[in-house]
Amino acid sequence: MESVELRAAIRDGIAEEMARDETVLLFGEDVALAGGVFKVTEGLRERFGPARVFDTPISELALAGAAFGSAVTGRRPLIEIMFGDFMALPMDALVNQAAKCRYLSGGRATAPLVVRTAVGAGGRFGAIHSQNPGTWLHGVPGLKVVCPSSPDDAKALIRAAIRDPDPVVFLEHKRLYSLRGPVGDEVPRLAVPGLARVARAGADVTIVSVMKGVRDALAAAELLASEGIDAEVLDLRALRPLDVPAVVDSVARTNRLLAVEEGPQTGGWAAGLVGAVAAAALDQLDDAAIVATDPTPIPFSPPLEDAFLPGPERIAAAVRERLGAVVA
Amino acid sequence: MTVDAMGRAPAVEEPPAALPWDGGEPGDAGAMLAAYERMALIRAFEEAVQRLFLSGEVHGTTHLCNGEEAIPVGVASALAPGDQLAATYRGHGHALALGVEPAGLLAELMGRASGTCGGRAGSMNVIDLEHGLLGCFGIVGGTLAAATGAALGLRDAGGVAVACFGEGAANQAYFAECLNFARVLELPVLFVCENNLYGEYTPWEQVTAGGDVAARARVLDVPARRVDGNDVRVVREAACEAVARARAGGGPGFLECVTYRHVGHSRSDPARYRPPGELEAWRERDPLDRARAHLRDGLGLSEDEVAAAGARAEQQVEQAVAAAQAAPFPEPEAVEEYGDGVG
Numbered sequence: 001m002e003s004v005e006l007r008a009a010i011r012d013g014i015a016e017e018m019a020r021d022e023t024v025l026l027f028g029e030d031v032a033l034a035g036g037v038f039k040v041t042e043g044l045r046e047r048f049g050p051a052r053v054f055d056t057p058i059s060e061l062a063l064a065g066a067a068f069g070s071a072v073t074g075r076r077p078l079i080e081i082m083f084g085d086f087m088a089l090p091m092d093a094l095v096n097q098a099a100k101c102r103y104l105s106g107g108r109a110t111a112p113l114v115v116r117t118a119v120g121a122g123g124r125f126g127a128i129h130s131q132n133p134g135t136w137l138h139g140v141p142g143l144k145v146v147c148p149s150s151p152d153d154a155k156a157l158i159r160a161a162i163r164d165p166d167p168v169v170f171l172e173h174k175r176l177y178s179l180r181g182p183v184g185d186e187v188p189r190l191a192v193p194g195l196a197r198v199a200r201a202g203a204d205v206t207i208v209s210v211m212k213g214v215r216d217a218l219a220a221a222e223l224l225a226s227e228g229i230d231a232e233v234l235d236l237r238a239l240r241p242l243d244v245p246a247v248v249d250s251v252a253r254t255n256r257l258l259a260v261e262e263g264p265q266t267g268g269w270a271a272g273l274v275g276a277v278a279a280a281a282l283d284q285l286d287d288a289a290i291v292a293t294d295p296t297p298i299p300f301s302p303p304l305e306d307a308f309l310p311g312p313e314r315i316a317a318a319v320r321e322r323l324g325a326v327v328a
Numbered sequence: 329m330t331v332d333a334m335g336r337a338p339a340v341e342e343p344p345a346a347l348p349w350d351g352g353e354p355g356d357a358g359a360m361l362a363a364y365e366r367m368a369l370i371r372a373f374e375e376a377v378q379r380l381f382l383s384g385e386v387h388g389t390t391h392l393c394n395g396e397e398a399i400p401v402g403v404a405s406a407l408a409p410g411d412q413l414a415a416t417y418r419g420h421g422h423a424l425a426l427g428v429e430p431a432g433l434l435a436e437l438m439g440r441a442s443g444t445c446g447g448r449a450g451s452m453n454v455i456d457l458e459h460g461l462l463g464c465f466g467i468v469g470g471t472l473a474a475a476t477g478a479a480l481g482l483r484d485a486g487g488v489a490v491a492c493f494g495e496g497a498a499n500q501a502y503f504a505e506c507l508n509f510a511r512v513l514e515l516p517v518l519f520v521c522e523n524n525l526y527g528e529y530t531p532w533e534q535v536t537a538g539g540d541v542a543a544r545a546r547v548l549d550v551p552a553r554r555v556d557g558n559d560v561r562v563v564r565e566a567a568c569e570a571v572a573r574a575r576a577g578g579g580p581g582f583l584e585c586v587t588y589r590h591v592g593h594s595r596s597d598p599a600r601y602r603p604p605g606e607l608e609a610w611r612e613r614d615p616l617d618r619a620r621a622h623l624r625d626g627l628g629l630s631e632d633e634v635a636a637a638g639a640r641a642e643q644q645v646e647q648a649v650a651a652a653q654a655a656p657f658p659e660p661e662a663v664e665e666y667g668d669g670v671g
Contacts, residue, residue, distance in 0.1 A: 025480075057512060062505035065473020066480055069489065072462060073412060073481030089501075092467050097474060101463065103666045105455035106446040109463070142668055166668065192670075241670040 001182035007040045009151035009183050010116075010172065013158035014041065014078065018048050021076060024162060026053045028063060028080030028116075037082060038118055038177050064090030064115065068098040068167075071113040076162060084119035084171065087133040098167040099142035113168070114161045119147075120173040120212055120262060121309055127297040130305075134210075135268050137169055138239040144190050145239040147171040149199070149214035151181040153237055159187045173211040188237075195236070196243035198250070202232035205319055206250040208273065209260040210236050217260055219312035224319055231319060239269045244276045248284070251277060255286040258318060260310050265292035291318045336525055336533065336606070338540065340556045340586050347561040348568070350626060357627040361637050363405060363560050364619040367397040368641035370421040371616060373430055374591075376645050377420065377437060377451075381595055385653065386437045390451050391418040395558075395590035398615035399522050400425035402563025403490060403583075404460075406571045412462040412478045413490040414471035417452035418589075419464035422492060426459045430648035440655040447658045448666070462489065468527075469493060469502030472519065476506045479517035479580075488516045488574050495584075496527030498541045507548045507580065516574035518567065519545065521584040522557060528593045529601050545582035557585030558615040561622070588613075 004012070018024045026032075026044060032055040035042030045053040056063050060081055067077040081087055087094075098111040121130035138145050146161055146168060148154040154172070161168040168190065188195060199214055200221050207217040214235045221231040234250050236243055251257050257277060259270035270290045278285060291310045299305050346352065349360035374394050380386040393400070400415075404425035407413065415422035423433050428444060436443030437451045444456050455463040462478050465471050475491030482489055497503055498521065510517045521541050525532050533539055545552035551570070556562045563585055570581030588610040592599040599607075623629045 054513070057505070057508055059505035059509055061501050062473050062476060062509040065470070065502070065506065066477035066509060069414075069462065069474045069477020069479070070481035071477070072457070072474075073478045073487075073489075075481045077477075077480075092470060093473050096467055097463070097465065097470060100453075101455060102668075104445055104449040104453050105457075105463075105666075106448055107666045108445075109455050109457050141670065144668075241668070 003180045004151050004183050005177065006148070006151045006154045006179045007038060007177040009155040010040050010158050011042065011044065012183070013155035014162070015044060015047065017159055017162040018044070018052065023074060024052070024076045024078060025070065026078045027056050029056060029058050029082055031055060031080050036080060038174070040172070041080070060086050060089035061093060064093035065097065067113040067115065068093050068111050071098070071111040072101060072109050076112050078114045078116065078162060081115055081117040083129050084117045084133040085128045085131045087117060087136065094143070094167065095140050099140050102166060103142060110165050111167050112165050114170055116170045116172060118174050119171045120175055121298045121305060122175045122212070124300060124302060124305060126300040130298040132171065132263050134171055134239045135263055138242070138269055142166060143240060144168040145171065146190060146237060147210045147239060148237065149176065149211050149235050151179060152183050153235070155183050156186040156188055157237065160190050163187065164190050171211065175212050176215065179215070190238065190241070192241045192243040193245035195238050195241065196246035197235050197237060198232065199235045200231070200233040202230040202254065204230045204254060205256040205258060205323065206232045206234055206247065206254045207258045207260060207315065207319070208234045208236060208247055210239065213260040213262055213310065216310060216312050217315055220315035220319065223312060223316045229319060229323065242269065242273060242276070244273065244280060247273060247277050248281045251281060252284050255284055256322065257285060257288040258291065258315070258322065260291045260315055262310060263293055264295040265290050266295060268292060287322050289318060289322050291315055336531065337586055338523065338554060340554050343556065343559070343562045344565060348564045349561055357623070357629060360619070360623055360627060361629065361633070363401050364616070364623060364634070365637040365641050366401045366425055367560065367616050367619060368638045369430065369644055370397045370400070370424050372642045372645040373420060373424060373434070376434070376649050380438065380649070386451070387439055388450060390437070390595045391593065392591045393418050393421040393589065395610065395614065396522060396524060396587045397421055398560040398563050399520065399557050399585045399587060400492070402560045403492070403520055403567045405564050406567035407460060407488065407490065410482065410485065411488045411490070412457070412460050412475070412482065413492065414462040414475040414478070415464045415492050416471055416494065417464060417466045419454060420451070423454055423456065423461050423464070426461050428456050428459045428461060430644055431651040434648045435652040435655050438652050439657060440652055441658040442652070442655040469497040469500030472497065472502045472506035475517050476510050476515060479510065479515035480513070483516055486575060488518065488571050490518045490520060492520045492522060494527065495521055495523040495532050495536065495541050497521070498536060498544060503544070507545055507550055507582070510580040511548050511550055514577070514579040517580045518570045518574060519550070519580060519582045521582070523584050523586050524589045526593065529597065542582060542584040550580050550582045552582035552584065554584040554586065557587035558613045558618065560615060560619055
């Protein structure tokens with residue numbers, strides 16, 4: 001199978017859906033002529049024309065509201081909020097308008113829109129171009145939050161997001177845009193159980209994460225394998241809906257859970273996940289822990305940002321420590 | 329406007345010599361009578377809502393539009409099937425002007441299963457796309473973006489979207505973002521500012537720099553008019569002009585309709601912030617009274633014909649009240665219906 005970059009996998013997925021469904025529109029800041037600051041949407045304006053792919057003002061609130069209004073009236077808008085940090089601006093349109101319209105209307109109105117946004121730290125972008133807004137949104141009924149960790153998932157999930165009948169926030173980790181890998185033709189349903197995926201099978205501990213955290217967990221698992229520890233890595237692929245059944249299944253085999261979150265523990269998805277697994281399967285759990293970041297804004301200086309982030313070494317160290325504690 | 333003596337109401341433009349329903353066309357009297365009857369329906373509905381609120385049957389809060397009826401009726405009369413209008417939390421009048429069933433709307437306010445949205449939405453959040461109600465939005469300014477987006481969605485089919493909002497929305501980010509967005513993308517959207525002189529309890533001029541909302545639209549090259557919002561014919565004429573231009577590809581339009589609410593901001597507001605005499609002066613300009621006067625004096629209808637229209641409206645509301653009171657509440661098990669099923 002051909003190996004493609006994650007950014008190209010997203011682009012291919014968008015192009016396939018735009019070719020398949022002429023109601024799909026793509027708009028945002030610099031997405032058309034420039035092809036996006038991360039070059040995800042390059043060439044789509046040329047292919048699908050300026051009526052379907054167009055640039056907008058730097059107006060995140062109007063942009064998200066335009067997505068909502070056009071979605072309710074029969075389009076499938078796909079918008080880009082350039083950086084995840086900017087998601088602070090369009091929250092009313094997303095949270096109060098789009099997310100609630102199916103329920104409030106008794107199913108008579110739906111908002112099938114997708115918001116793509118680039119998230120994640122590690123690029124020396126500083127505190128307000130590095131956050132992961134997934135945890136601002138994963139508690140909002142009516143929204144879905146999906147987040148790929150590989151080119152294959154990126155294409156599959158963007159296609160699923162565009163086809164979904166309700167609003168979806170699609171998180172793209174900036175450190176993964178250049179990741180290469182094979183790409184298939186799966187279009188999953190954004191529902192649980194069945195959304196999470198075992199990225200690496202193992203018997204001793206379940207490491208759960210999303211996006212860059214999955215890559216780090218896989219690297220940590222390789223480090224641990226050389227020490228005789230067999231870690232399973234589970235990729236949730238979405239923060240809402242959260243595939244708790246998949247985690248419970250894995251923990252039933254390993255009895256140990258480590259959730260890795262690129263963000264603070266308080267209010268994060270990992271804390272909610274560990275709680276949900278404990279509530280569902282406490283008898284299966286010998287141990288549960290979280291690797292998260294410090295509860296600070298994301299620092300700029302390279303040594304500070306590196307210390308802030310979870311990485312393979314910290315994940316592996318956490319596994320050793322927790323297993324050691326159990327063994328001792 | 330005569331109340332300019334109070335210095336609070338911005339001056340409106342002189343109406344054109346020829347207004348809709350002025351007796352120059354066959355059927356004018358019938359169309360004007362229908363517009364009056366719809367305004368009377370809204371007034372009677374709002375009065376019923378107030379009674380039902382006081383009796384504990386309408387829950388939560390309400391934002392009534394008594395005195396502002398000419399705006400939704402005039403604007404809705406300019407729209408075609410398939411167009412969509414976004415209203416605010418003060419949206420009962422807009423829903424009724426668009427043709428939403430009074431019984432369903434009242435049942436919605438009373439939390440009944442037969443409500444327009446099955447009792448999930450309540451007074452502030454009603455959605456009824458079939459009747460052209462894109463939604464009612466509880467955040468000041470939210471309608472501007474929803475309608476801007478609807479204009480994008482409806483454009484290719486020849487549709488038009490309308491955003492209604494109070495003058496308070498002129499100070500929200502939504503206002504500048506959406507007017508600019510709609511202008512540069514040439515979207516068929518009409519922005520209707522219902523300037524009722526108060527943002528909740530605060531006089532608008534205290535918190536609105538420049539003192540001219542329509543001027544803000546003109547700065548962005550959006551054609552804007554400030555008109556008498558208490559004359560349904562004036563509102564209709566201005567809305568028809570802007571809607572026709574938008575539908576023909578001329579991009580967005582803007583109307584500032586100067587009006588006044590006869591009641592407080594919400595159910596808990598006795599409106600003690602009003603200067604003495606202001607409400608009385610505005611009651612002199614009641615849009616229903618002015619419509620009645622035109623029907624009689626301009627179109628030659630008899631007092632009985634006009635009174636019969638008012639009586640029909642009141643009867644329709646009485647029937648809606650009875651139907652809503654007889655309707656069951658939703659079963660508690662329905663709480664998760666239409667939810668996303670995520671724990």
